[in-house]
Structure formats: C-alpha cells, structure tokens
Amino acid sequence: MATVTENSRNVCGAVLSRRQFVKTGGALVVGVSLVGSEFLKANPAKASVFMNSLDPTLPNSWIEIHPDSTILIRTGKSDFGQGTTFTAYRQIVADEMSVPFEAITTVVAGDTDRTPDGSGAFDFLGRGTPNIRKAAAYTYQALLDLASERLGVPKDQLSVKDGIISGGGKSISYGELVKDQQLKLTIPVSGDLTSIFGLRVEGNPPMKPVSEYKVIGKSLPNSIITSKVTAKEMWATDVRLPGMLHGRMVHPKTLGSTLVSVGQLDKTKFPNSQVVVKGNLVGVVAPTEWEAIQASQQVAASTKWTEWKGLPGSAKLYDYLRKEADWTTAPITKSNANVGDVGPTLASAHKKLSATYQFSYMKHAPIGPTMAVGDVKSDGTVHIHTHNQNPQALRGEIAMMLGTTPDHVIVHCYPGAGHYGRSNGGNAGAEDEAVILSQAVDKPVRVQWMRAEDLQWSTQSSASYSDVELAIDETGKIAAYQIDHYMPAMQDDRPIGAVIAGLPTMSAPQVESKSVTSTVNGLSDPWVYGGVSNVMERGHGTFQIGQKASPLAVGIRDHSMRTPGQFQQNYPRELAMNEAAALTGADAIQFRIDHSKEERVVGVLKAVREASGWDSRPSPRPHAVSTGSAPVRGRGVSLMFRSGTYWACVCEIAVTPSTGAIAVEKYTIAVDPGIVVNPMQLKRQVEGGAAMGISQAIFEEAMFDESGIVSRDWNTYPILKMADMPEIKVVLLSNPKVGSYGGGSEAANALAAPAIAAALHDATGKVIRRLPLKRAYVQAVLKA
Amino acid sequence: MVKITVNGVPREVQAPGDTPLLYVLRNDLQLSGPQFGCGLAQCGACSVLIDGKEARSCVTPVSTVANKEITTLEGLPARWAKQKGLPAAEAENTLHPVQQAWIAEQTPLCGFCQNGMMIVATELLESNPNPTTTQIKAAFTTSGPSPHLCRCGSYNAIIDAVKHAAVIMAKGGK
Numbered sequence: 001m002a003t004v005t006e007n008s009r010n011v012c013g014a015v016l017s018r019r020q021f022v023k024t025g026g027a028l029v030v031g032v033s034l035v036g037s038e039f040l041k042a043n044p045a046k047a048s049v050f051m052n053s054l055d056p057t058l059p060n061s062w063i064e065i066h067p068d069s070t071i072l073i074r075t076g077k078s079d080f081g082q083g084t085t086f087t088a089y090r091q092i093v094a095d096e097m098s099v100p101f102e103a104i105t106t107v108v109a110g111d112t113d114r115t116p117d118g119s120g121a122f123d124f125l126g127r128g129t130p131n132i133r134k135a136a137a138y139t140y141q142a143l144l145d146l147a148s149e150r151l152g153v154p155k156d157q158l159s160v161k162d163g164i165i166s167g168g169g170k171s172i173s174y175g176e177l178v179k180d181q182q183l184k185l186t187i188p189v190s191g192d193l194t195s196i197f198g199l200r201v202e203g204n205p206p207m208k209p210v211s212e213y214k215v216i217g218k219s220l221p222n223s224i225i226t227s228k229v230t231a232k233e234m235w236a237t238d239v240r241l242p243g244m245l246h247g248r249m250v251h252p253k254t255l256g257s258t259l260v261s262v263g264q265l266d267k268t269k270f271p272n273s274q275v276v277v278k279g280n281l282v283g284v285v286a287p288t289e290w291e292a293i294q295a296s297q298q299v300a301a302s303t304k305w306t307e308w309k310g311l312p313g314s315a316k317l318y319d320y321l322r323k324e325a326d327w328t329t330a331p332i333t334k335s336n337a338n339v340g341d342v343g344p345t346l347a348s349a350h351k352k353l354s355a356t357y358q359f360s361y362m363k364h365a366p367i368g369p370t371m372a373v374g375d376v377k378s379d380g381t382v383h384i385h386t387h388n389q390n391p392q393a394l395r396g397e398i399a400m401m402l403g404t405t406p407d408h409v410i411v412h413c414y415p416g417a418g419h420y421g422r423s424n425g426g427n428a429g430a431e432d433e434a435v436i437l438s439q440a441v442d443k444p445v446r447v448q449w450m451r452a453e454d455l456q457w458s459t460q461s462s463a464s465y466s467d468v469e470l471a472i473d474e475t476g477k478i479a480a481y482q483i484d485h486y487m488p489a490m491q492d493d494r495p496i497g498a499v500i501a502g503l504p505t506m507s508a509p510q511v512e513s514k515s516v517t518s519t520v521n522g523l524s525d526p527w528v529y530g531g532v533s534n535v536m537e538r539g540h541g542t543f544q545i546g547q548k549a550s551p552l553a554v555g556i557r558d559h560s561m562r563t564p565g566q567f568q569q570n571y572p573r574e575l576a577m578n579e580a581a582a583l584t585g586a587d588a589i590q591f592r593i594d595h596s597k598e599e600r601v602v603g604v605l606k607a608v609r610e611a612s613g614w615d616s617r618p619s620p621r622p623h624a625v626s627t628g629s630a631p632v633r634g635r636g637v638s639l640m641f642r643s644g645t646y647w648a649c650v651c652e653i654a655v656t657p658s659t660g661a662i663a664v665e666k667y668t669i670a671v672d673p674g675i676v677v678n679p680m681q682l683k684r685q686v687e688g689g690a691a692m693g694i695s696q697a698i699f700e701e702a703m704f705d706e707s708g709i710v711s712r713d714w715n716t717y718p719i720l721k722m723a724d725m726p727e728i729k730v731v732l733l734s735n736p737k738v739g740s741y742g743g744g745s746e747a748a749n750a751l752a753a754p755a756i757a758a759a760l761h762d763a764t765g766k767v768i769r770r771l772p773l774k775r776a777y778v779q780a781v782l783k784a
Numbered sequence: 785m786v787k788i789t790v791n792g793v794p795r796e797v798q799a800p801g802d803t804p805l806l807y808v809l810r811n812d813l814q815l816s817g818p819q820f821g822c823g824l825a826q827c828g829a830c831s832v833l834i835d836g837k838e839a840r841s842c843v844t845p846v847s848t849v850a851n852k853e854i855t856t857l858e859g860l861p862a863r864w865a866k867q868k869g870l871p872a873a874e875a876e877n878t879l880h881p882v883q884q885a886w887i888a889e890q891t892p893l894c895g896f897c898q899n900g901m902m903i904v905a906t907e908l909l910e911s912n913p914n915p916t917t918t919q920i921k922a923a924f925t926t927s928g929p930s931p932h933l934c935r936c937g938s939y940n941a942i943i944d945a946v947k948h949a950a951v952i953m954a955k956g957g958k
Contacts, residue, residue: 080894081892081893081894081895081936082893083890083893221887221890222890224895225886225887225890225891225892225895226887228892228895228898229879229883229886229887229891229892229895229898229902230857230861230879230883231815231816231817231856231857231858231899233816233895234816235816235819235896237810237816237819237820238810238814238816240811240814288799288803288807288811289807289810289811290799290800290802290803290804290807365935366894366896366935367821367827367829367894367896367897367933367934367935367936368819368820368821368829368896369820369821369822415894415895416894416896417819417821417894417896417897417935418893418894418896418935418936420935448820450823451821451822451823451824451826680890681890684890684891684893684938684941685893687937687938687940687941688893688936688937688938688941689937690937691934691936691937691938691939691940692935692936692937695937713822713824713826714822714824714826714827714930714933715826719933719935720937720939721924721925721931721933722920722921722924722925722931722932722934722939722942722943723921723922723924723925723926723931725921725939725940725943728940
C-alpha cells in the first residue's frame with residue numbers, strides 16, 4: 001500500500017497539488033498527473049468531448065517529464081510541412097523550461113485522443129505565446145516549487161541549467177524531481193475544443209525573458225524530415241486496417257445534380273465490389289484498390305443524374321459578382337484603421353486613381369488528393385485515420401453527421417500532402433465519406449479521391465474584387481484612400497459527402513454563421529500606411545456562388561487558403577500603391593516609406609531595397625514597351641503585415657509582349673518576425689511560400705462553367721514548375737527588441753502577385769489589375 | 785501472377801497484370817515511398833527507377849515490368865551500397881547521398897512529392913555527377929513524362945540538395 005499525503009498551492013494562478021507516494025513495490029512512473037478540471041465543471045456541455053481527449057487543464061496533458069529527464073510534448077496542431085511542431089515548439093519549450101532541445105524527444109500532434117487543445121494548423125507561433133509556451137511556463141514554475149521544497153531552498157534562490165535545478169549547494173534533475181510523484185497542477189483554459197480556434201491556455205505565468213533564450217534562434221533540424229526522406233514515416237496513405245476495403249466515390253455530375261438512378265455494377269467483371277448509396281452519395285467498395293477504381297468508373301458511366309446549370313461560368317465571374325451577387329444581406333464591415341473623411345478629399349483631388357482589381361478562384365491543390373480511412377465499430381465508436389489540419393473540428397462534424405456526441409469519434413492524424421488551409425475547419429473531403437461507407441458495409445473503408453475529384457469537389461480560395469478610390473495632393477502624398485472589398489463567404493466547413501448524402505451538417509454560410517463561416521467579409525489586411533490622413537476600408541460579403549441555387553446547396557464552396565482574405569485584400573492595396581507612386585512620379589519603395597509611421601515597416605522596406613539592388617526611380621521604367629517579341633524587364637514591390645511579422649518583397653520579371661509570357665527572374669524578400677526562432681526552417685518556409693505565390697500570380701485560376709469546376713488535372717490547373725523558379729533571396733531580420741516571434745511562411749504566398757503586377761507595369765507601361773497574369777490574358781491586354 | 789524484382793528482392797505478386805505498379809508496391813508489397821498524386825503521369829509523386837530509369841508507377845501496368853529491376857525510395861541506400869561496393873556493416877548504416885543531402889538541406893516541406901524528387905535526383909546524378917542549376921531544372925521539368933511538381937514550393941531547396949548530394953557523392957558518400 002502506498003501512503004499518500006496531499007498538499008496544494010497556488011502557482012501563478014494555477015493550482016498545484018502533490019501526492020507523495022511512499023513506494024512499497026514497483027516504481028510508479030508518473031510525470032505530472034490527473035485531477036478534475038475546473039473547465040469541465042464550468043462547461044458541462046463540452047464534457048463529453050473530453051472522454052476521448054486529454055484534459056487541457058492538466059500540464060501533463062501538454063508536457064510529460066520522464067524519470068530519465070526526457071520530455072514529451074503534445075499539441076493539437078498538426079504538422080502540414082511547416083515543421084513548426086518539431087522545431088519551433090521544441091525550441092520554445094526548451095527555453096521556457098531550461099532544458100536542451102534534445103531533451104524533448106517526442107512530439108505528439110493532432111490525434112484527438114492524445115492531444116489537449118485542438119485548433120487549426122495555422123498561427124502556430126500564436127503571436128509570441130502559443131499554448132505550448134504557457135503550458136511549459138506553468139510546468140517550469142511547478143518544478144521550481146517542488147525543488148524548493150525538496151531541497152529546502154527558497155524558490156528565488158534556485159537556478160536551472162539543462163534540466164537540473166540547483167541552489168544552496170544542492171541540485172536535483174527534473175527526472176529525479178518527478179520520479180515516483182504524482183503531481184497535480186491545474187491550469188486555466190478557455191474556448192471550444194471542436195471549434196476552428198480550439199482551446200486557449202489562459203493566465204500569465206512568468207515567462208523567460210528574451211535575454212535568456214539559448215535554443216530559440218538556432219537553425220535546428222526538423223526531425224520528421226529524416227523519417228520522410230528515408231521512407232520510414234507512417235503516412236495517412238499507409239494506414240491499412242485488418243479487413244479494410246478500398247472505396248472510390250461516384251460524385252454527382254454537376255454541383256447541383258441529384259441522383260436519378262445508380263448504374264448497375266458488372267458483377268462478372270467486379271465480383272468482389274459493392275455499391276453503396278446514401279441520398280445522392282454513391283460509392284463503390286472493393287477488397288483491392290484497382291478493382292475499386294475500375295468498378296467505380298464502370299458504375300459512374302451508367303449512373304444518371306439530373307442536369308443543372310446555375311453558375312455564371314469563369315468568363316462572366318466578375319460581371320456576376322458586380323451586377324448579380326446580392327451584397328445587401330451581410331453588414332458592411334469597416335476597418336479599425338479608418339480615419340478622417342475621404343469624401344470631400346476624393347471630390348477635390350489634385351490627382352485621382354479609380355480602379356477595380358480582380359482576384360480569381362484558386363485551388364489548394366494538394367499534390368496528393370485527399371483520403372481517409374473510416375472505421376465504424378459495432379459499439380458505435382468511430383475512428384478516422386487521415387491527414388487533417390483540425391482533427392478536433394472534424395470529430396465534431398462527424399459526430400453531428402451521425403447524430404452522436406464527439407466523444408464517440410476519434411481522429412488519428414498522420415502526415416500527408418499539405419493542403420494549405422483546406423481542412424483547418426475540420427475537413428478536406430473523403431473523411432465523412434469513408435465513415436458513411438464503413439457504416440454501410442460494416443468494415444473499415446479507405447476512401448481515396450482521384451485527381452479530378454480533388455480539383456472539382458473540393459473547396460477553393462474565394463474569388464473577389466475591390467474598388468479603389470485614391471486622391472493625391474499637390475505635394476505628391478496620398479490625401480485620401482478608399483477601398484471596398486467584395487468577396488463571397490470565404491469558408492464553408494460542411495463535409496461535402498454529408499451534404500450530398502443529405503445527412504446533418506452545420507449550415508451553409510449565412511450572415512449569422514459563426515466567425516469565419518459567415519457571409520460577412522471581415523477586414524483582414526492590417527493598414528500599414530499611418531501617414532495617410534483619410535482612410536476608408538470596407539468589406540462587403542455575400543453567399544457563395546451557386547450556394548442558394550444548387551439543389552444540393554453546394555455551389556462553388558470556398559475555404560481559407562494561405563493568407564485567407566488578406567491575399568484578396570492586400571493585392572489590390574499594394575498594386576494601387578504602386579500605381580499611386582507612378583502617378584506622382586515617385587519611387588515605389590520611397591513612396592511607401594514616406595507614407596508610413598512604423599519603424600518596422602520602414603526597416604523591412606529598406607532591407608528589401610538594399611538586398612534586391614533596387615535602383616530608385618519612378619515606374620514605368622524609361623522606354624517601357626508593351627509590344628514586340630523581345631523580353632522587357634521591370635520590377636515591383638509589395639508590403640504586408642501579418643500575425644506579428646512584417647514582409648516586403650521585390651520581384652524582377654521579364655515579360656515577352658508578343659506572347660504574354662512572364663518569367664520571374666529574381667525574387668527578394670525581407671522578413672521581420674521580431675525574434676527569428678529557427679532561421680533555417682523559416683528560410684525554407686519562406687522560399688516555399690514564394691514559389692507558391694509566384695505560381696498563384698501567373699498560373700492559377702480554378703476554371704468553372706455553368707455546372708461546376710472544370711479544372712480537373714495538372715494540365716487544366718497548371719502550377720509552377722522547377723524551370724519557372726527565379727533566383728530567390730531571403731533576408732531574415734532578427735529584431736529581438738520586439739520581444740516576441742511573429743508567424744512565418746504563409747504570408748509569402750501573397751506578396752508575389754502585387755509585386756509581379758507592378759513589375760509588369762514597370763516593364764510595359766500598362767497596368768493589369770486581374771489575377772492571374774496568365775500568358776494569353778497578358779498577351780491580349782498588352783495588344784489592346 | 786507476376787514476378788518482379790523490387791529493391792533487389794524477387795517478388796511474386798497475385799495482382800492482375802493490368803494493375804498499375806503503384807498499387808502493387810503500396811498495397812501488395814507495403815512500400816510507402818511512392819505516393820499516389822494524380823494517376824495520370826502528370827506529377828511524379830509515384831516515381832520509381834525501372835532498370836535505372838525514372839518511371840511513373842501510377843500508369844505502368846505491373847505485367848510490363850516483369851523481370852525488370854525496380855528501385856523505390858526504400859531501395860536507394862542499398863543501390864548506393866552496391867554501386868560503391870560497401871561492406872554489409874557499413875551499407876546498413878549508410879543512406880544514399882541524395883537522402884543525406886535532402887536531410888542536410890532540410891528540403892521537404894510536406895514531403896509528399898519528395899519520393900519522386902529523390903528518384904529523379906538519383907537518376908540525374910548517376911549520369912551527370914556535377915549538374916548545373918540549368919541541368920537540374922531540366923531534369924525535374926522536361927526530362928520525364930511530365931514536370932515533377934511540388935505544391936509546397938520546395939524547388940529551391942531541391943536544387944540546393946541536388947548540388948549538396950553531388951558533393952557528397954564526389955567525396956565517396958560521406
């Protein structure tokens with residue numbers, strides 16, 4: 001029998017209590033352990049979720065210290081290739097707890113039953129205080145308290161190095177401190193586990209000052225890269241369950257088609273296949289993948305659907321958005337940067353720019369189509385094995401679909417093809433269908449979408465347009481700036497299989513929908529030109545195109561994608577800034593500096609100016625030409641503030657007017673995130689965002705006709721190839737006095753487009769305000 | 785039944801002869817290197833070496849590779865060890881220089897396409913031990929049935945890694 005004594009105390013707002021076990025038998029190997037949760041008591045409606053989740057109020061749900069002083073960390077954030085959970089998170093915890101990077105040997109991420117906090121895989125660094133940092137800070141304080149008691153030395157006389165606490169001539173390691181102990185520390189949390197933002201750790205535990213950082217700032221390697229490169233990683237695509245069947249879907253003919261009749265399966269050719277129908281959802285399962293593919297194609301060929309034509313088609317997209325879309329139902333949003341009165345200034349402008357900027361639908365286009373294994377057990381428990389950016393949100397959606405509670409659904413998360421925001425609201429496609437098929441055939445089913453389905457049945461980054469009115473005074477400064485952004489609802493988190501099957505889902509985007517799934521168009525691009533006295537930024541929202549007309553209620557579904565909403569709003573602003581500079585005969589970088597009041601804005605602009613070898617002069621360049629078969633060169637700049645980080649980018653291009661072909665020759669980007677947590681990883685993230693951003697700017701447009709998306713493969717949805725790569729120069733500005741670290745990677749996606757469009761103007765003297773700058777389109781505009 | 789040789793090991797598979805090699809490798813032989821990206825030979829995620837030449841396993845019927853030598857990502861270390869005549873003990877602990885470089889340069893982002901990228905890099909470096917940037921871009925863009933596509937945009941890191949691998953190979957693999 002163990003003798004147990006308990007005591008408890010307040011640790012920086014958290015409650016620490018401790019049981020001292022006096023062992024009689026085998027070692028009790030416990031780090032820090034279980035206690036009832038204050039959060040649960042206050043939120044009984046959420047209680048069921050925690051039956052299959054770790055209790056977020058417990059530090060050991062986040063950080064587990066083993067008797068050998070190795071440490072395990074857990075986060076609800078899934079890795080989508082940023083590597084942040086394996087690099088920055090370990091670095092942050094290492095510094096917060098005064099242990100070496102290598103002491104953190106295990107990172108558990110994503111799985112709903114093995115992680116505490118949920119949330120989408122975005123904003124990993126949490127503007128300087130991600131959940132894992134606060135959890136580490138609480139744990140560190142608890143360890144100091146324990147050591148103080150154990151060593152008999154006051155807490156303020158203790159020091160810690162490499163996980164060993166010393167004071168009064170004595171020392172003890174973390175491992176020794178937690179060995180044979182069961183510690184109870186309750187930390188405060190808030191939020192909703194299965195929402196897009198998950199739970200947040202609250203309170204203000206003391207955190208390490210920047211001056212004590214030893215691990216943050218180092219280019220430490222990403223551990224998962226080794227297992228991926230050596231084919232030792234377990235990918236979602238590798239999950240094989242006993243008795244698992246392969247499934248393929250037969251999706252409707254159009255985004256509004258309902259099922260008339262299911263095609264007859266040819267049992268002579270596909271004796272082991274089986275057709276499943278649920279509402280308008282049709283799927284085929286078979287023991288082998290090849291049979292499932294062939295059988296589904298055979299069934300699809302003879303399945304009959306109603307016809308539907310309810311979309312404007314790509315060619316009429318912007319006419320539709322301006323003239324037919326209903327922008328009156330969602331309240332108009334206004335920026336908190338709005339100041340002065342733009343009206344009179346615009347009316348009496350010395351010089352004026354009035355322009356409309358257009359932004360196409362773009363696909364997340366993961367290199368591997370979405371897939372999932374669904375396993376509905378006889379007791380009603382559902383397991384989903386997949387690659388997902390928000391597994392907790394997915395379990396909520398699947399529970400809703402099945403009419404059960406989230407504790408019956410467990411999502412296991414594995415590495416997979418990055419999909420850049422598509423599942424941060426819980427689903428990327430196939431997860432719900434795998435569950436529906438598994439339930440129907442009473443076996444685990446692996447649903448793999450084919451390439452065409454992944455382009456035609458997934459969500460996209462929303463199209464948009466923006467009207468700019470800008471007045472310039474006699475001194476060449478912007479006297480008034482007005483922008484109106486028009487964008488359909490940017491996020492639809494309904495699982496598409498459930499929608500087609502007619503099963504319960506959350507509502508389609510409505511004004512009243514929650515946060516990001518509302519039709520309200522929020523302002524997402526922070527204003528950075530504090531020198532302008534009159535500013536008016538407004539956002540106008542509406543339903544997704546076809547959402548109301550489609551008998552399936554699907555239409556063109558949108559979903560956030562790298563720098564969501566902000567890309568759509570930053571592109572018009574930054575291209576307009578270039579045009580305004582050109583109107584006044586000013587250099588585009590100096591013009592921005594002259595309109596800014598922020599030191600870090602100026603810093604990042606000066607850095608990119610120097611690194612790119614920018615020659616200060618107005619645009620267009622002398623002797624700009626928009627004709628001929630010889631390439632003409634130009635350069636442009638762009639600027640953005642996102643998630644605590646300042647970005648400036650210069651693109652140098654060569655455009656051949658006779659063909660419209662744009663080659664980006666050099667891409668220079670300056671990044672000021674405050675503290676650079678891991679220079680090597682940030683550089684690779686930025687290079688990746690740069691490449692994807694160039695791809696979006698010059699190639700990417702999700703094409704659609706009156707019935708649905710018609711981009712169906714890499715020929716009809718082309719992306720950047722290696723031969724298209726420019727020379728890339730990444731300048732990381734370490735700025736420790738900021739005191740925190742801002743986000744990386746995704747902002748780089750948005751910077752290329754306005755810089756390339758400005759470079760096109762610089763080279764040719766013509767402004768093209770519609771994305772993407774596809775060859776035939778550029779050719780036609782330059783010829784006109 | 786089809787007899788194929790994968791990473792130096794003869795295998796007999798029961799799959800119908802028209803089954804694309806990709807599904808045989810992934811499902812019958814449980815290899816995880818080649819990935820399903822498009823099924824159309826448009827992206828390269830499924831690439832393998834067939835008799836030393838890069839091929840798209842998603843459109844290659846398994847019957848057409850009978851008695852041919854197939855190398856997947858899993859087989860790169862052994863391929864290198866064989867080429868260099870490394871003793872067994874050393875071979876066991878030696879990654880292919882391409883894999884070493886991919887780790888050193890921290891090349892993958894999501895990594896889903898990197899199987900094909902490393903296969904092409906191996907093919908390139910076996911015929912051209914010191915490629916220029918232009919030659920690297922050509923190898924990954926125009927040499928095969930389609931460009932090798934990376935959606936995360938790791939192309940710059942791939943170029944760095946191919947050059948790094950060339951240096952490692954020139955030094956004999958260390």
